[in-house]
Amino acid sequence: MPGVRSPRVLPGFGLSVGFTVFYLSLIVLVPLSAVFIKSAELSPAEFWSVVTAPRVMASYRLSFGASLLAAAINVVFGLLLAWSLVRYSFPGKRIVDALIDLPFALPTAVAGIALTAIYAGNGIVGQYLEPLGIKVAYTPLGVVVALIFIGVPFVVRTVQPVLEDLDVEFEEAAASLGATRWQTVRRVVLPMLAPALLTGFAMAFARAVGEYGSVIFIAGNMPMVSEITPLIIITKLEQYDYVGATAVAAVMLIVSFALLLIINGLQAWTARNNRSGR
Amino acid sequence: MSIRVENIQRSFGAFKALDGVTLDFPTGELVALLGPSGCGKTTLLRIIAGLDFADSGRILLDGEDASSTHVRERKVGFVFQHYALFRHMTVFENVAFGLRVKRKGRPLDKVIRAKVTELLKLVQLDWLADRYPAQLSGGQRQRIALARALAVGPSVLLLDEPFGALDAKVRKELRRWLRRLHDELHITSIFVTHDQEEALELADRVVVMNRGKVEQVGAAEDVYSNPATPFVYEFLGAVNEFRGNVVGEGLQVGTDVIPQVGRGYGNGQQVVGFARPHELDIVVDHANTNVGVPARVNRILSFGPVARIELSRLNGGGETTEQQFEVQLPAQRLAELQLTTGQAVRLLSSRLRLFDQGSVK
Numbered sequence: 139m140p141g142v143r144s145p146r147v148l149p150g151f152g153l154s155v156g157f158t159v160f161y162l163s164l165i166v167l168v169p170l171s172a173v174f175i176k177s178a179e180l181s182p183a184e185f186w187s188v189v190t191a192p193r194v195m196a197s198y199r200l201s202f203g204a205s206l207l208a209a210a211i212n213v214v215f216g217l218l219l220a221w222s223l224v225r226y227s228f229p230g231k232r233i234v235d236a237l238i239d240l241p242f243a244l245p246t247a248v249a250g251i252a253l254t255a256i257y258a259g260n261g262i263v264g265q266y267l268e269p270l271g272i273k274v275a276y277t278p279l280g281v282v283v284a285l286i287f288i289g290v291p292f293v294v295r296t297v298q299p300v301l302e303d304l305d306v307e308f309e310e311a312a313a314s315l316g317a318t319r320w321q322t323v324r325r326v327v328l329p330m331l332a333p334a335l336l337t338g339f340a341m342a343f344a345r346a347v348g349e350y351g352s353v354i355f356i357a358g359n360m361p362m363v364s365e366i367t368p369l370i371i372i373t374k375l376e377q378y379d380y381v382g383a384t385a386v387a388a389v390m391l392i393v394s395f396a397l398l399l400i401i402n403g404l405q406a407w408t409a410r411n412n413r414s415g416r
Numbered sequence: 417m418s419i420r421v422e423n424i425q426r427s428f429g430a431f432k433a434l435d436g437v438t439l440d441f442p443t444g445e446l447v448a449l450l451g452p453s454g455c456g457k458t459t460l461l462r463i464i465a466g467l468d469f470a471d472s473g474r475i476l477l478d479g480e481d482a483s484s485t486h487v488r489e490r491k492v493g494f495v496f497q498h499y500a501l502f503r504h505m506t507v508f509e510n511v512a513f514g515l516r517v518k519r520k521g522r523p524l525d526k527v528i529r530a531k532v533t534e535l536l537k538l539v540q541l542d543w544l545a546d547r548y549p550a551q552l553s554g555g556q557r558q559r560i561a562l563a564r565a566l567a568v569g570p571s572v573l574l575l576d577e578p579f580g581a582l583d584a585k586v587r588k589e590l591r592r593w594l595r596r597l598h599d600e601l602h603i604t605s606i607f608v609t610h611d612q613e614e615a616l617e618l619a620d621r622v623v624v625m626n627r628g629k630v631e632q633v634g635a636a637e638d639v640y641s642n643p644a645t646p647f648v649y650e651f652l653g654a655v656n657e658f659r660g661n662v663v664g665e666g667l668q669v670g671t672d673v674i675p676q677v678g679r680g681y682g683n684g685q686q687v688v689g690f691a692r693p694h695e696l697d698i699v700v701d702h703a704n705t706n707v708g709v710p711a712r713v714n715r716i717l718s719f720g721p722v723a724r725i726e727l728s729r730l731n732g733g734g735e736t737t738e739q740q741f742e743v744q745l746p747a748q749r750l751a752e753l754q755l756t757t758g759q760a761v762r763l764l765s766s767r768l769r770l771f772d773q774g775s776v777k
Contacts, residue, residue: 310467314465315564315568316706
């Protein structure tokens with residue numbers, strides 16, 4: 139009926155939505171839009187030449203490539219970790235469980251220095267890898283290692299609760315229908331975990347793209363080789379090239395946003411029919 | 417396929433789930449494992465399926481030792497209480513799962529399609545083939561779970577509390593439907609339940625279990641009318657209990673006597689007599705006798721053809737005690753008696769089942 143407001147069970151809809159939008163604008167949208175406003179001081183041609191400079195292009199490849207690779211590796215091993223923690227009980231399980239969160243808490247610079255010390259040519263691990271021709275510190279490989287380190291808790295902590303809710307009955311049902319262990323994992327367990335795995339992937343990836351502190355120590359920051367995009371931005375800022383810095387930042391934002399949108403789309407697609415079967 | 421379990425033992429820590437269970441399940445029968453929760457019935461079912469393993473003892477499938485055979489190889493269809501349907505697959509794909517994962521002689525797509533359609537027709541849900549489990553009702557899900565289990569052509573069907581998660585009306589419908597289905601297919605089937613009505617109504621034979629042991633095995637009417645142990649008697653229905661001594665042919669309860677034939681018990685022996693509510697009768701004019709156990713009427717529920725009367729036992733001094741009785745009388749008999757709430761009456765039994773006092777907890 140026109141003119142009659144339908145009563146709501148939960149009060150304060152207008153207020154809470156209004157506040158949500160206001161808060162999100164204040165904390166997220168306003169600073170982000172400043173990036174675009176500032177970079178708009180450049181003419182389109184200047185903007186293009188700044189963001190497509192060879193050194194900047196190389197940094198995109200490293201930043202996004204290493205982040206995607208690290209997130210992918212984290213999905214595999216994060217799932218394994220979560221699986222062990224949920225499905226088995228072993229001595230020291232609670233300690234392992236607590237250790238998972240450490241990369242969250244550790245100042246990233248400390249992580250960077252620690253990783254560099256270990257993987258440098260004369261480090262604890264590095265001294266054995268170097269004779270094999272594997273250099274980790276001061277190479278793109280080092281960047282990936284650092285990004286794996288900081289990203290693993292995201293995957294474990296998103297998959298773990300979902301795995302805990304995943305009844306063993308599903309696997310038992312598959313086995314009683316004649317499925318091998320591998321068929322059960324591939325056809326039953328992984329599809330049911332897919333939404334959580336994608337969420338974990340997205341979070342690990344997002345964190346890796348934005349990571350700065352741990353990477354700059356281990357990367358060595360050689361232009362064209364092991365220089366990440368956030369470092370390019372910092373370098374430009376230090377040279378008082380604010381406009382150039384925001385232009386690169388704007389590109390990063392757009393690419394990250396597009397990638398996250400794609401991952402979220404995938405996640406929603408897999409989750410569509412993955413509702414509780416009870 | 418016939419199933420035999422021999423002397424199965426299974427413990428979880430200090431808890432003995434199964435304590436020396438030996439049972440035979442003949443080919444083609446529908447058998448109920450009945451017992452209270454924690455009696456080991458589900459553990460036994462899972463051991464037969466190969467989802468759990470016994471600490472000792474053997475499982476024989478068609479006479480062959482299958483104790484260490486993997487669930488994959490046992491050719492059993494298992495239906496879970498909570499259905500365990502794969503929620504990321506359509507109903508069709510759920511039923512087809514067992515056929516698609518076959519590694520030797522996997523049927524052609526065309527054959528799978530025909531087989532699944534046939535099974536969905538059998539459970540009368542072919543119109544739901546493209547839905548996802550979340551879009552089905554509980555009863556529909558359980559029927560799909562059954563169709564999925566049947567798809568691999570099992571020689572044994574094992575159902576773990578198959579109707580436990582459903583509401584009363586659907587449960588009753590599915591019960592009838594499962595019985596019809598079994599009469600059509602004649603697959604050796606075992607189902608677990610804690611609902612005595614369900615077990616008695618559905619099964620060819622009932623296995624009553626308690627604390628990891630088999631209490632009694634028999635046809636439904638046999639188990640119901642001739643319970644072998646006090647536990648079975650109490651578990652299968654409402655019960656009135658009279659503790660006393662055998663005196664001649666009667667049972668002396670306190671200073672009162674229930675006249676009946678004491679079967680195989682000598683004079684003075686301490687026994688417990690059990691009677692179902694419909695086996696008791698109420699007498700009103702009991703002036704100066706000690707025939708029948710005195711009790712006071714608490715409540716009369718007189719709707720329907722059978723009236724239920726709840727009473728409290730009276731002690732020698734005419735005071736009510738904590739012991740409760742329940743009597744079922746035909747409506748006509750109730751009208752004759754003209755009972756009123758609070759009235760003192762005496763209870764007589766047309767049939768008492770006696771057990772040693774030592775065997776009753």
